[in-house]
Amino acid sequence: MSMDIEEFRKAGYAAIDQICDYFYSLEEKPVVAQVEPGYLAKLIPQAPPQEGEKFEDIAADYQRCIVPGLTHWSHPSFFAYFPTACTFEGIIADLYTSAVSNPGFNWICSPACTELEVIVMDWAAQLFGLDAAFMNSGRAGGGCLQTTASESALIAAVAARNTFMDAHQGVRLEDLVIICTTQTHSLALKAGRVLGLAVRAIEVGPEDAYALRGSQLRKAIAEETGKGRRPFFIIATIGTTSSGAVDNLSEIREVVREHPDIWLHVDAAWAGVALSCPELRAQLLLDEVNAVAYSFCTNFHKWGLVNFDCSTLWVRDRLALTRALDVTPEFLRTKEGDAGTVTDFRNWHLALGRRFRSLKLWFVLRSFGVEGFRAHIRKGIAQNNVFVNLVEKSPYLRLAAPPSLALTVFRMVPGWTEEAKSVVEEPSVSSAADKAVTIAASGGVAESKTPNVLTRALWERLERRRGDLYLTQTLLNGVFCLRIAIGASRTQEEHVRRAFAIIEEEATAVAKELDI
Amino acid sequence: MSMDIEEFRKAGYAAIDQICDYFYSLEEKPVVAQVEPGYLAKLIPQAPPQEGEKFEDIAADYQRCIVPGLTHWSHPSFFAYFPTACTFEGIIADLYTSAVSNPGFNWICSPACTELEVIVMDWAAQLFGLDAAFMNSGRAGGGCLQTTASESALIAAVAARNTFMDAHQGVRLEDLVIICTTQTHSLALKAGRVLGLAVRAIEVGPEDAYALRGSQLRKAIAEETGKGRRPFFIIATIGTTSSGAVDNLSEIREVVREHPDIWLHVDAAWAGVALSCPELRAQLLLDEVNAVAYSFCTNFHKWGLVNFDCSTLWVRDRLALTRALDVTPEFLRTKEGDAGTVTDFRNWHLALGRRFRSLKLWFVLRSFGVEGFRAHIRKGIAQNNVFVNLVEKSPYLRLAAPPSLALTVFRMVPGWTEEAKSVVEEPSVSSAADKAVTIAASGGVAESKTPNVLTRALWERLERRRGDLYLTQTLLNGVFCLRIAIGASRTQEEHVRRAFAIIEEEATAVAKELDI
Structure with missing residues (x-):
């Protein structure tokens, strides 16, 4: 170790003080970094130092070189993209998380990481009024934390693809098509690119306030099917990025019922956290989500007070997820996993290791x-x-x-x-x-x-x-x-x-x- | 805000003190959490509180409920899996990162996030003796940070698949096959599962110390090709998870040269950081990596002193990556991006938003x-x-x-x-x-x-x-x-x-x- 515990205490206090100063002075700073491309290469060397440097110098360089190059997402006059949450509760939870530095892929890797995630995902489901079918306590569906809504959609697409291919032997990957709209976030196209699958973006317009109608979806499915393609995954959005449109799930619900083998993913990355308010649930079509969504995603790290990254993904059928993603070599086996008494979240996401994100969600909700x-x-x-x-x-x-x-x-x-x-x-x-x-x-x-x-x-x-x-x-x-x-x-x-x-x-x- | 700046200062100091206590007492704790499955549900409520709680109570519950359920990866007697780094420098960098809470997908989202990553990836490339072809400064190849080696391998596979499909029109996804060995990390099977592609694991044995030989690879490629399959992606490992085997890149190099359209990814998730030591470079086949790898990955968050997550991925051809992953709707366009004067790392990874991970790498290397x-x-x-x-x-x-x-x-x-x-x-x-x-x-x-x-x-x-x-x-x-x-x-x-x-x-x- 380069720094001992007492040096860390000193440096930690100093960092806390610097962060306090940062927030006190935030409003005086320009919102957007006022630097030119390449500014940093002029300030720091192009090769690492041979000998270690004093931490005071490193911390000073953070203020000198990095802070001026930051765009301040917590600035009160930041209105770009969507907000990215930053709360002091989230910062402190992340501090504990860093100190634990735990990849949490199996239950035994840290039971607290897995169990807290299981519980706070159920807290969040209740906060939003999601149906019990999505809760971990029911053991049929369930929820876990992902990095971003892009990753959540990608995972849902993988589960959907595997479920569809299992049910329809002989279908080729080339035939599959993801259905979204021209207003769906780029996560749909990105999922298509990552998976190498076709994407059909249904054109939506101002006459429907840029929301998808059931008739448009039905027509698109028929057109794609007519071309020999197999729609297997629909992304509907509650609160599109461009204009906050809410796809017409009341109508989509009917279409999806005609096609039970098509997986409906509801992306509410930004607007989903507003489901916490009972008076908004009807306009955000909560009943329809509960009735018909196969998976649902919202990001606490946008409007939901939890520091980036904290994307929540719920699925109605956890086996669809784990069947698609489970890979268990001997070196990852544990007696609890073998016994089936615990959840191993490595089979619920793309990577193996995962950060202890539930702590910041717990701190913020409490x-x-x-x-x-x-x-x-x-x-x-x-x-x-x-x-x-x-x-x-x-x-x-x-x-x-x-x-x-x-x-x-x-x-x-x-x-x-x-x-x-x-x-x-x-x-x-x-x-x-x-x-x-x-x-x-x-x-x-x-x-x-x-x-x-x-x-x-x-x-x-x-x-x-x-x-x-x-x-x-x-x-x-x-x-x-x-x-x-x-x-x-x-x-x-x-x-x-x-x-x-x-x-x-x-x-x-x-x-x-x-x-x- | 629930907590104001002075309350944060107080809670922040207290958290730093708690972390100091944690490290002072670490050696007295059992390495593995001594709890039974379901322990946490008995300690905390099953629903979120209606009214906010005092932060002292929340912080106290972290000690009471969470710490006993942690497996301590920083414990000096932790020898499981691979080590997961935790340094005080990394903790403090992460603290600054949390306070900035910046999704950094475009350059303008925080120029410092992107530019520091561009620079420290070149620092890391020099630390390991990687060829200039992999460095960001060369602008042909380049490197960026990913969450894990699984994600790095998945991204490399996506770039490889797109490059291969572009070069071989008419090939079906069903024909593609990823080549690895029976000792390759589960990331190979997981990439196959996520992408829906076949995986051929070549059996390696004790006679070669579980390392892949050129002759085995040549035979497997011929067999797969004979079956009508198209090998497009080979994962070679430097330091396998089970036994630390080093695939014989001197021989593999010759085979890959016969098949220039097959992408060779070198996964050195654990052992790659040892390339920092010049005396180990020959045994870890650095010259061969430099001569023949299309992409290379190692994880600083394992043996490399940087807190989880911090996986480095370098590619020889950055366009292969961005062509496969670039999706740019209007709402993500920027004048700097349009002008081509900056790197937008959102096109180098799976998600859109990304954490500011380069800071901890910078702090640790300095x-x-x-x-x-x-x-x-x-x-x-x-x-x-x-x-x-x-x-x-x-x-x-x-x-x-x-x-x-x-x-x-x-x-x-x-x-x-x-x-x-x-x-x-x-x-x-x-x-x-x-x-x-x-x-x-x-x-x-x-x-x-x-x-x-x-x-x-x-x-x-x-x-x-x-x-x-x-x-x-x-x-x-x-x-x-x-x-x-x-x-x-x-x-x-x-x-x-x-x-x-x-x-x-x-x-x-x-x-x-x-x-x-």
Whole structure:
């Protein structure tokens, strides 16, 4: 050991103090790192040192070289992508986890790691109102922690593929097709790429608020089947990344019942944690999830107060998972595993070793309690409502899709006229490609001043010039939009109001520059 | 936030103190958790609390409920599986990482996360003497951090599959086959299961110290090809899990040259970190890796002083990786990514989000320096030599394969007679199945006292009765063996000597019990 226990105590205290300083000064920092590509190579050597260095120097270099190159996801003005949770409870749990440094693949590798995960996954299932069928205590289904929603979807796809291939002998991998929509997260395409399988993305549009309808799914399944393909895995989303759309599970439910051999995975990576609030369960289609999902995923590490990574995956049939993934050479056998009295989570995920992630989930759920967790979710939604009200009164900004929980998608339009308003609200316009979005013909606005051109100009100003907030962009069927994703735990209403003021300030500058 | 900054400072100091206490008392604890399956469900509620709880109570419950259920991988008498690193430098780096809670998938998500990983992977490549072709600075190949060797192998297999399928239009996934050996880690079978592809495990035996020969590989490729299958991915191992065998890359190199479209992945998950020592590079076939590997993996989180998880994967052709894995929807585009001036590591791994793992690697390499890192590796090997010398003088214990670095595989034999010795050393005996291992016919020992029976009896005693050391078992072609894997950073020679004394004490008890 290079550092002894007392040196660690000293260095540990100092690190805690530095982290306190970090959070005290967070709001004064730019949200997005203000460095150029390659900045770090100019600050640190290109080869490791031959002799060990003093830890004080290393810790000082963390502040000098690394912190300026961080984009601050816990900054109250971070509204990009989706929030990534960071709570002090999570940090301390991770600290204990690091000190244990335990790969936890078998029960005996640390009974506490496995057993706590078994229990807190059931806590989480209850928090969200998931059916008992998904709970570990029932021993038929169950849940465990994964790194990310991408990994959760990939694992579900593997289980689905094996189950389908077992039931349909002679089907070739080349025939299989994953079904999703054009609004499904890139995790669907990535699962297809990793597994080498085809992916059919059903086009969804503004007429359905970018949600999948049952009729579209039925048609796509028929089309794929007609081409000789075998749909085996459907990803439905509760809260899409681009606009927070909720696929119509009431309708999808009927279609899936006609095709019981197709595995329905519900990806609620971002929005799933809102199921903690009973008043949101109907709109988030909890009953349908409980009735029909084969697997369900949400990420506590987004809006759910637990530090990255903490993705939860539940399945209705744990054997479908373990049959697909179980590999047990002699060197991994244990008497408890052989006896079947314990869960060995190595057969529930892609890797062998796994981190002790349940501790941070346990700490957070206990420290906040169910009511505290709900209060956090409700706070994000209330703040988003403030933003939506401001947009609705803005001369330049317009909603591009219905607001969803704590997410709003908007764009810039050429000024607030009744004529322009009617045009941009027409679904067929929004669903057309970039070029067709021009309202020149009807609104008398030149091609160069279409909403897409304006919104891109606004985006460039925000991206290039403003370190004081961070948004990201998306495309909704060719319509270029900006997204504001609220829910970082330090964000208060004042930060949302300030964000709006900055956006409107830049929109006004764009309007002036382009003379609209 | 449930906890404010000053409450965090207090709780953080307390956690650091608890971790110091943990390490001070580590040696007094049993290595393996002394709990029964289901112990935790009796200690904590089955549902989350409605109201938040005080953090002192939560932290107290960590000590009360969780710590007794931990198996202590940092215990100096932990010799099971492979060591899992835990250094104070790694803990503190992870603490900073948790506080940043940054999913780092794109450069702009935190330039420091990406740029530090680019640089420290090159540091690590230099530490191990890897060819410049694998370095990020060369921009043709490159390296990045993964969770585990299983994930690294899976990613390499995906890149290999896509490259192969692109070059051979019309090949079906059903035709593809992954080639490994019966001694390859379960990661090969798991990659096959995840991807739905066939796996051919070539039988290797004691006559080659369980290493793959070129002639065996050539024959297997010919056999598979003859059956219409298409070998596209070979996993060669430097330091197998069961016995530390090193596949004969000098010979494999020639075979691979005859088949340039087959991707050679070298898995050195455990032993790779020993490449840091120049005197070990020839025996670990570094020149061959540099000449012929398409990808190479080793885990710092095993013997390499960096807390779990920290698996390094290098590839010779980064485009093979990113072509296979790149999915870029609008919401993930960035101006730096579009300009091609930065690396976006999301296209180098399975998930989208990724933890900031490079920080702990940076802290450890700086704190230890190249010489300190080498000293740690040499210490483990020296300690293993002590153990080997003790086994060689023991009346009951015998080596089951040549010792490898810091790993020794041994078994119990029916007493030290010249006759018994000659029998168990005969390769044909060891390579036969369990039943055939009996030396009853030649040695006059009853069937019930074969080395396998004795070793299993010894194993049961150690597994069931001894909390003061932790070993694991393996099978080498039907020969039941015990493994001692040295290399935990707190292990000293005295712990190795004590481990031997315990094993011999139990072996003596077995001998007495079975009257041999």
